Amino acid sequence: MPDKKNHFETDAIRTQTPTTGEREHSTPLYMTSSFTFDSAEHARAMFAREIEGNVYSRYSNPNTDEFIEKMCRLEGAEMGVATASGMAGVFGCLAGLLGQGDHVLASRSLFGSSHQILSQILPRWGISFTYADVESPEKWEELIKPNTKMLFLETPSNPGLDLIDLKWAGKLAKAHDLIYIVDNCFATPYLQRPIEFGADLVQHSATKFIDGQGRAIGGVIVGSEKHMEDIQFFARHTGPALSPFNAWLFSKSLETLPVRMERHCDNAEVLANFLGDHKHVNFVKYPFHKDHPQLELAKKQMTRGGGVVCFEIKGGYEKAKLFIDKTSMVSRSANLGDTRTIVTHPASTTHSKLTEEERQAVGITPGLIRIAVGLENSKDIIGDVEQALG
CATH class of the missing domain: 3.90.1150.10 (Aspartate Aminotransferase, domain 1)
Incomplete structure (x- = not known):
């Protein structure tokens, strides 16, 4: 990511993939599944990640890279991953960072599919969870266990529009060395930036306000490099990749x-x-x-x-x-x-x-x-x- 940061509106518009020899003003679509190499040694170095570049669109693509870079700038994050849906993003946050025996403390007011992942899918792999009530923040600390690894919350909540104090939750997570994740779908980075209040990771269903026109399904996770590297590894090898076309749509939508x-x-x-x-x-x-x-x-x-x-x-x-x-x-x-x-x-x-x-x-x-x-x-x-x- 470039060091220089402009105002929100400018970053949303001016963060773009470098132009090609055609000198296009708007980023073109890169509808390709794979990319070519200059030589056998070039291919080896690319797969070894010794040099940067695109290998395969499941890993990266100029359109998804642009979308991710914009979201990182807008949320104040270091690194990101784009996913095929918002729920692929939720699952990527959880499955990419948790292992057998881990415990999640989550706000009770979550989207229905997030609840299903916590209650029906993750327990198959020995990952447990406890819900904390929004109206009883004084009891949250009592719910943290020795194996609690993550604090996962949604604010404003879907659909009840309950709020959680992001700064207070950040202090709680830091005190207990928890990975702090916020679903920021309802607010968008234009209205709320959880990383400024201590969140490690922020997740979005880009299908919603980021697209803004009911056209495409997708998701994005952004946050600290420390945690995003594990999520990127998970996504790279399990394949919840966002299509270049949808990434192009989302990136253009962020301009407005x-x-x-x-x-x-x-x-x-x-x-x-x-x-x-x-x-x-x-x-x-x-x-x-x-x-x-x-x-x-x-x-x-x-x-x-x-x-x-x-x-x-x-x-x-x-x-x-x-x-x-x-x-x-x-x-x-x-x-x-x-x-x-x-x-x-x-x-x-x-x-x-x-x-x-x-x-x-x-x-x-x-x-x-x-x-x-x-x-x-x-x-x-x-x-x-x-x-x-x-």
């Missing part, structure tokens, strides 16, 4: 991330304020809303509240279904971070594989609805939500 996130936040704040006063709504959760119980923490570690709002509709599941079915402009989808506003019922979709008890523990009630607020005119978003609430 700041302006998109500002509009997402503007619209989300308007929607949260509308829902907070609605007679058919029990409560609304949004990090920068006046009623969020962690508003001061949100302002301390985030620049704005993000593009996701959740609320509980009165009447439970039946009213939630009715609301979703009555929306007309808003899309019904399990994705988020799109230009288009999306509505999701977490209990029956993204978090349906959790038990009822597990959902209740993280506030996923039958009436909870998640809205990923898009870039449409805020009056049209409010209008559709209002008519669906009835």
Whole structure:
């Protein structure tokens, strides 16, 4: 990575693969599975990693390299790996760093598939976990065991938008020599930079706000060279590689991330304020809303509240279904971070594989609805939500 650091917007736009002899202004696509060598000795030295360069697109590619370098700059990281999906990134963080007998302390409020990896897949290899409740940080230290190796958390959480104090968690991890990993998908590096608060690694589903247009699936892990080398080794040999085309899309999308996130936040704040006063709504959760119980923490570690709002509709599941079915402009989808506003019922979709008890523990009630607020005119978003609430 170059030493010089510009402002966020400039790095997002001007971090580019060196131009070829064609003098292109925009980075071209490198749709190739492999690369050639000048000689047998050149090939040997490349495979021995004595010299830098591209060998095979499962290992590296100019498009994925550019995307990784941008994400490292934007998150303040030393090194990174791009993956075929956000969940490949989560698994890469865990499987690349953990071994038999290790223990993970994780925040209870996690995405459903992250929960499945911790509870159903890693135990096959003798890796255990314990959940810590967001609302009881004073008890986290008691949950650390002699074999605890990692602190894994998500903030803001999906879908409940609970927050964890990143600086406090960093001190806890350092005191117990834990690898500290943050899923920063909801905030993006534009709104929150966990490494500045002590995180060793940051993981993203690039499918969401980084792409921003619902086109491609991918993920990225960035962080300290000390830990990324093990993850890079894991990814190199197990093959969760991001395609050059998707990397090219993500890198181009990062050029507009700041302006998109500002509009997402503007619209989300308007929607949260509308829902907070609605007679058919029990409560609304949004990090920068006046009623969020962690508003001061949100302002301390985030620049704005993000593009996701959740609320509980009165009447439970039946009213939630009715609301979703009555929306007309808003899309019904399990994705988020799109230009288009999306509505999701977490209990029956993204978090349906959790038990009822597990959902209740993280506030996923039958009436909870998640809205990923898009870039449409805020009056049209409010209008559709209002008519669906009835």
